Amino acid sequence: MEEEKSIFSVFSSPDGCNMGMLMLACMVVSWIFTYRWNQRNRKGPKTWPFIGASIEQFMNYDRMHDWLVKYLSKSKTVVVPMPFTTYTYIADPANVEHVLKTNFANYPKGETYHSYMEVLLGDGIFNVDGELWKKQRKTASFEFASKNLRDFSTVVFREYSLKLHSILNQASFSNLEIDMQDLLMRMTLDSICKVGFGVEIGTLAPSLPDNCFAQAFDTANIIVTLRFVDPLWRLKRFLNVGSEALLGKSIKVIDEFTYNVIRRRKAEINETRDTCKTSKNQIKHDILSRFIELSEDPESNLTDKSLRDVVLNFVIAGRDTTATTLTWAIYMIMRHANVAERLYSELKAFEEEQAREEKISLLPFDVEDPESFNRRAAQFAGLLNYDSLGRLYYLHAVITETLRLYPAVPQDPKGILEDDVLPDGTRVKAGGMVTYVPYSMGRMEYNWGPDAASFKPERWLKEGYFQNASPFKFTAFQAGPRICLGKDSAYLQMKMALAIACRFFKFRLVPDHPVNYRMMTILSMEHGLKLTIARQS
Numbered sequence: 001m002e003e004e005k006s007i008f009s010v011f012s013s014p015d016g017c018n019m020g021m022l023m024l025a026c027m028v029v030s031w032i033f034t035y036r037w038n039q040r041n042r043k044g045p046k047t048w049p050f051i052g053a054s055i056e057q058f059m060n061y062d063r064m065h066d067w068l069v070k071y072l073s074k075s076k077t078v079v080v081p082m083p084f085t086t087y088t089y090i091a092d093p094a095n096v097e098h099v100l101k102t103n104f105a106n107y108p109k110g111e112t113y114h115s116y117m118e119v120l121l122g123d124g125i126f127n128v129d130g131e132l133w134k135k136q137r138k139t140a141s142f143e144f145a146s147k148n149l150r151d152f153s154t155v156v157f158r159e160y161s162l163k164l165h166s167i168l169n170q171a172s173f174s175n176l177e178i179d180m181q182d183l184l185m186r187m188t189l190d191s192i193c194k195v196g197f198g199v200e201i202g203t204l205a206p207s208l209p210d211n212c213f214a215q216a217f218d219t220a221n222i223i224v225t226l227r228f229v230d231p232l233w234r235l236k237r238f239l240n241v242g243s244e245a246l247l248g249k250s251i252k253v254i255d256e257f258t259y260n261v262i263r264r265r266k267a268e269i270n271e272t273r274d275t276c277k278t279s280k281n282q283i284k285h286d287i288l289s290r291f292i293e294l295s296e297d298p299e300s301n302l303t304d305k306s307l308r309d310v311v312l313n314f315v316i317a318g319r320d321t322t323a324t325t326l327t328w329a330i331y332m333i334m335r336h337a338n339v340a341e342r343l344y345s346e347l348k349a350f351e352e353e354q355a356r357e358e359k360i361s362l363l364p365f366d367v368e369d370p371e372s373f374n375r376r377a378a379q380f381a382g383l384l385n386y387d388s389l390g391r392l393y394y395l396h397a398v399i400t401e402t403l404r405l406y407p408a409v410p411q412d413p414k415g416i417l418e419d420d421v422l423p424d425g426t427r428v429k430a431g432g433m434v435t436y437v438p439y440s441m442g443r444m445e446y447n448w449g450p451d452a453a454s455f456k457p458e459r460w461l462k463e464g465y466f467q468n469a470s471p472f473k474f475t476a477f478q479a480g481p482r483i484c485l486g487k488d489s490a491y492l493q494m495k496m497a498l499a500i501a502c503r504f505f506k507f508r509l510v511p512d513h514p515v516n517y518r519m520m521t522i523l524s525m526e527h528g529l530k531l532t533i534a535r536q537s
Contacts, residue, residue: 009329010043010177013022019264020532022404027133031472033040041158044078044079044080044191045057045071045078045080047081051083052080052081052082052086052108053080053081053082054082054083054229056331056477057080057082057229058229061229061519062519063227064099064519065102065410065411065437065439065440065517065523067161067384068089068411068439068440069439069443070435071089071339071446072089072440072444073118073436073440073444075447075516076090076092076095076424077089077090077091077092077095077422077424077426079426080107082229082231083231084231084430085112085433086429087277087413087431087432087433087434087435088409088426088428088434088435089421089433089434089435089436089437089440090422090426090434090435090436090437090443091437091440091441091447092423092424092446092447093434093470093472094423094424094472094475095422095423095424095426095436096436096441096472096479097130097472097476097479097480098421099414099423099424099434099436099502100436100472100478100479100480100481100482101479101480103104104480104481104482105319105417106162106416106418106420107413107414107415107416107417107419107434108129108130108414108415108417109126109127109128109129109415109435110129110413110414110415110416112225112415112417112432112433113127113391113413113414114127114128114264116224116228117224117226117521119220119224119247120220120224120251120254120312120313121309121313121316122171122305122309122312123306124136124310124312124313124425125137125140125313126313126316126488127309127312136310137485139290139291139294140287140485141485142290142483143286143290144205144286144486144488146280148193149286150386150488150489150492151386151491152195153489153492154385154386154492154496155190156191156194156195157311157492157496157497158381158382158384158491158496160187160190160191160194160204160379161186161381161493161496161500161501162377162381162495162498162500163190164183164184164204164206164483164501165377165500165501166188166206166499166502167183167204167206167208168183168375168376168501168505168533169373169377169535170206170447171306171372171533172505172533172534172535173370173431174511175379176532177510177530177531177532178531178532178533179528179529179530179531180327180330180507180527180528180530180531180532181324181327181524181525181528181529182208183204183208183322184322184323184326184327184497185214185319185320185323186203186206186208186211187216187323187497188202188204188318188319188320188322188323188493189211189257189315189319189323190202190204191205191318191319191493192314192315192318193261193532194315194535195286195318195489196286196291196311196314196315196318197285197286197287197288197311197314198265198268198288199264201471206250209233212253212257213252213253213254213257213318215400216249216251216253216254216257217250217254217312217315217316218245218520218524219247219250220247220250220254221246221249221316221320221520221521222248222436222518222519222522223244224247225519225520225521226243226519227534228397228413230243230342236470250431251308254312255308258308258311258312259304259308259312261288261395262288262292262304262308262311263478264309265286265289266292266435267286269289269292277410283327283535284361286485287310287314288307288310288311288314291306291307291310291526292307295307296426309446316521316522317486318486318489318490319483320408320522320523320524321408321409321490322408322490322493322494322527324406324408324493324522324523325399325402325403325406325494325526326407326497327524327529328402328405328497328523328525329398329402329494330498330501330507330529330531331395331424331500331515331525331529332398332401332402332405333398333405333502333507334507334509334531336421336455336510338397339455339457340502340506342392342394342505343395343398343463343502344536345396346392346393346395347392347395347499347502347503348503350388350391350392350415350501351375351380351383354383355383356390358383360379362376362379363375363376363379364376364380365537366484367535367536367537372408372409373535374408374502377500377503378501380444380504381496381500384495384496384499384500386492389492389495389496389499392495392499393459393461393464393465393466394457395459395495395498396460396466396491396495396500397458397459397460397461397466397500398457399474399491399494399495399498400457400460400474401455401456401457401459401460403474403476404440404442404448404474404476405442405443405453405455406439406517407438407439407442407475407476407523407524408417408476408522408523409438409478409521409522410438410439410517410523411435411436411437411438411439412436412438412475412478413433413434413435414433414434415433416428416429416431416432416434417430418430422434438475438476439523441473441475447473463535464513464514469479471483502536504536505533505534505535505536506533506535506536507531507532507533507534508531508533508534509529509530509531510530510532513529514527515527515529515531516527
């Protein structure tokens with residue numbers, strides 16, 4: 001008993017407390033040292049007890065895509081433990097095919113992804129699984145397969161590409177700097193609202209009016225992306241502080257715009273029915289109208305909130321992805337003079353050949369005369385349609401090469417329902433997430449050869465004709481059951497806009513303008529793309 005008291009007295013004395021703290025500290029340091037020593041041959045990021053790799057990932061957040069390139073170039077699969085889950089990043093086409101196709105049912109969007117994105121995308125097609133996803137995809141696929149929609153899209157894309165041309169023309173004569181990304185975002189937003197929802201919103205008007213919706217949408221996109229590495233976002237949401245408070249304000253602006261689009265389209269449909277005294281089956285359907293019609297069936301369970309989710313999912317698909325790709329394409333064309341020259345030559349030759357086939361005389365024009373310049377551009381645009389654009393193989397290759405290196409969706413995470421083993425032997429556990437990384441995949445030498453990092457549209461051409469790659473290697477449009485329904489529509493708009501712009505203009509980057517991506521679900525440029533413009537004949 002005396003001995004126990006003696007021991008207790010030693011550790012309860014000030015010196016004893018200090019000794020006990022020192023021993024505890026030594027044990028903790030030894031444990032951490034052993035933990036880190038066991039990771040010395042680890043190929044992925046180093047981790048710490050309890051918090052995983054969150055420190056390194058957070059420190060590299062603004063350059064996360066390139067951070068992953070570094071690790072995936074050394075290993076085709078990288079495991080990144082986090083406090084509440086584990087991310088497994090993959091860049092090997094065999095693993096990607098397993099996740100996106102072979103064992104598709106085991107890799108849904110999942111509850112984790114849905115919880116992060118729900119405030120913005122709700123229960124829209126990009127944020128749901130199961131029957132809800134199947135119903136939306138079936139409706140959307142029916143519309144995208146429609147020749148009427150394709151023909152209408154061609155007219156709309158041509159119209160807005162010419163509006164863009166007119167703004168660029170004016171800027172060139174006035175020696176103005178322009179933000180190409182902003183203009184392209186306006187063009188694609190106007191286009192998707194016209195094609196997808198049947199409404200005209202006019203953000204590409206010559207006055208370039210402020211666009212509160214677009215600003216709020218971008219802000220919300222940035223913040224929900226931050227949730228993937230911010231373990232405190234739920235607490236901030238509960239307290240309504242910081243980024244989550246700003247997100248709430250942005251969502252109010254987004255919802256006001258979206259519900260207004262729905263109300264306008266419903267009113268126009270009802271007016272058309274009343275005026276024409278026709279049945280709803282005879283009314284022309286855009287994508288939103290098709291969903292509005294479905295919502296009129298009491299068994300559909302489609303509410304205005306469901307329609308809101310449909311609208312926002314198609315906005316992110318039809319506005320952000322297309323505009324972002326066009327922005328990076330123009331930037332890459334500027335940086336590679338040989339590409340710009342070959343593309344211009346293809347467009348000039350196409351113009352002359354198409355005019356001969358259609359037996360029309362090309363209008364004369366003067367680069368110093370804005371009116372004649374616009375008339376010739378309008379004539380050139382009239383030569384562009386779905387079939388004729390299909391003959392511009394180099395243009396198609398330029399866009400595809402841009403998507404290889406700068407995919408609109410740089411990462412795409414999937415949930416894991418049950419434990420599984422990937423083709424390369426990596427074990428993944430239920431509740432974690434697997435993310436295939438198009439941005440990294442396009443830069444991997446084991447996928448594309450030693451020139452993987454080089455911008456070479458020619459890699460897509462064989463004897464002058466475009467050749468596709470496996471969708472599990474070129475993943476810009478996803479693959480398997482969730483492969484992008486709007487792929488052809490996106491190419492149609494991008495080729496239309498680029499053909500007109502690159503036929504009549506040369507672009508130069510404003511000196512010292514920084515070009516780097518912004519961390520959000522879409523690979524947009526953080527500071528836009530500031531250019532000056534010169535006309536060419």
